[in-house]
Amino acid sequence: MNPALADTEEDPLPISALQHLAFCDRQCALIHLEGMWRDNRLTAQGALLHHRVHESEREEKHGVLIRRFLPLRSFRLGLSGVADVVEFHPAQSHETQGVTITGRRGRYVPFPVEYKRGRPKPGHCDRVQLCGQALCLEEMLGIRVPKGALYYGEPRRRQAVEFDEALRAETERLAARLHELLRGSLTPSASYERKCRACSLVDECLPRRKKQSRSAQRYLSLMLRDSLVPELGDPG
Numbered sequence: 001m002n003p004a005l006a007d008t009e010e011d012p013l014p015i016s017a018l019q020h021l022a023f024c025d026r027q028c029a030l031i032h033l034e035g036m037w038r039d040n041r042l043t044a045q046g047a048l049l050h051h052r053v054h055e056s057e058r059e060e061k062h063g064v065l066i067r068r069f070l071p072l073r074s075f076r077l078g079l080s081g082v083a084d085v086v087e088f089h090p091a092q093s094h095e096t097q098g099v100t101i102t103g104r105r106g107r108y109v110p111f112p113v114e115y116k117r118g119r120p121k122p123g124h125c126d127r128v129q130l131c132g133q134a135l136c137l138e139e140m141l142g143i144r145v146p147k148g149a150l151y152y153g154e155p156r157r158r159q160a161v162e163f164d165e166a167l168r169a170e171t172e173r174l175a176a177r178l179h180e181l182l183r184g185s186l187t188p189s190a191s192y193e194r195k196c197r198a199c200s201l202v203d204e205c206l207p208r209r210k211k212q213s214r215s216a217q218r219y220l221s222l223m224l225r226d227s228l229v230p231e232l233g234d235p236g
Helices: 016-023 025-032 039-053 123-141 165-184 193-197 218-228
Strands: 058-061 064-074 078-090 109-115 146-154 157-162
Touching: 016 025, 016 123, 039 157, 064 123, 064 146, 064 193, 064 218, 078 123, 109 123, 123 165
Parallel strands: 109 146
Antiparallel strands: 058 064, 064 078, 078 109, 146 157
């Protein structure tokens, strides 16, 4: 366990910010530090998909209990958020960890499912977000959550995700980095990459400009300050 994460007293940060940070640290800072957001076709499709998922909060299919829009929280990681779907599957053996559910016999194993528009991404940013949800569930329920799934809108099928030690370590590292980044209040400089073309903040980020040493927030503050300073020679 990363000691920097233990018993954090800071306000919790969004689990979804882990996905932003894994995708691009500058995008993460622009959204969560400077409050920038712009919907494009891709974000609009994602919002519609999530809306459809959350239309019904509870359901049961073939013995699997389905809970939608489930609040999550980890004090250790300093994260909170809402899971799209958490399925509770009947435990297959007495050796399998599970939770008891009021009015139900046996034990159930949580299985988080995160819904995403489009196709699976080549990177690991979506898996990190899902793992963050699993780590929150583990802390809340006191059991290990071994796996989950990402559901992508275009192929309309799930991609299984195993929460192995490498993914857990990467998720915890990014959680610590997230707190460090937002605590420091400094937006990283821009660097253009191919993935920038799909980013809804590309026009605000301006990644093709070479020198980006100051944050947009600091730039606006300086502009406001200069506008309030009287011109030289002004007796007022």
